[in-house]
Amino acid sequence: MSDAGTIGSYDAAAVERAVRDLLVAVGEDPEREGLRDTPGRLAKAYAEIFVGLRQRPEDVVQTFFDIDHEEMVLVRDIEVYSTCEHHLLPFHGVAHVGYIPSESGTVTGLSKLARLVDVFAKRPQVQERLTTQVADALVELLDARGVIVVIECEHLCMSMRGVRKPGSRTVTSAVRGLMRNTATRAEAMSLIARG
Ligand SMILES: Nc1nc2c(ncn2[C@@H]2O[C@H](COP(=O)(O)OP(=O)(O)OP(=O)(O)O)[C@@H](O)[C@H]2O)c(=O)[nH]1
Numbered sequence: 001m002s003d004a005g006t007i008g009s010y011d012a013a014a015v016e017r018a019v020r021d022l023l024v025a026v027g028e029d030p031e032r033e034g035l036r037d038t039p040g041r042l043a044k045a046y047a048e049i050f051v052g053l054r055q056r057p058e059d060v061v062q063t064f065f066d067i068d069h070e071e072m073v074l075v076r077d078i079e080v081y082s083t084c085e086h087h088l089l090p091f092h093g094v095a096h097v098g099y100i101p102s103e104s105g106t107v108t109g110l111s112k113l114a115r116l117v118d119v120f121a122k123r124p125q126v127q128e129r130l131t132t133q134v135a136d137a138l139v140e141l142l143d144a145r146g147v148i149v150v151i152e153c154e155h156l157c158m159s160m161r162g163v164r165k166p167g168s169r170t171v172t173s174a175v176r177g178l179m180r181n182t183a184t185r186a187e188a189m190s191l192i193a194r195g
């Protein structure tokens, strides 16, 4: 896939060294009891938080054809935890993902939509790119005739520091194909708003 990102390796030992250096740089003592295991812990946590750098969307979205359904499928309120690439702080909220299957009826398991969101969320991200990557992957992998992705998140870089506006939520959307049709888009938005 064009924008799937490279499948890199994860160097836990290097992450550990970097975290130890970071602790020293901010004026902490990495040898004190409470911090002694922190570099190792964070190396483990980052492996999970950035696991999407080592995953391909096509590996998590398997398709099948035996469900006779040509209308919209929408999964609402998929929990999202991602990391803003500007500050390496979390942003979190929900994603709503809907699609209209291809004419040949290519669909995927509902959980795979959530797995797809995770593949892209578990990378250093901006919310706009996360939104368009999920939409474009669905068009590509399912040959979907229409796709809508709406993501609503709070960014900790705007809450706990900087402009300090806790509670503000950023909403991004990506709409493809038949979902751009006014009535279809309105139907999707009303399903999303029902939450
Ligand atoms: N468009 C977009 N901006 C983001 C996202 N996450 C964080 N940002 C913004 O990225 C910008 C980075 O701005 P800079 O001026 O380079 O960094 P900064 O001095 O830390 O900015 P402040 O957060 O305003 O203190 C900020 O306005 C953030 O709010 C995102 O997902 N999408």
Ligand SMILES: [Zn+2]
Pocket: 084, 085, 086, 087, 088, 089, 155, 157, 158
């Ligand atoms: Zn940020």
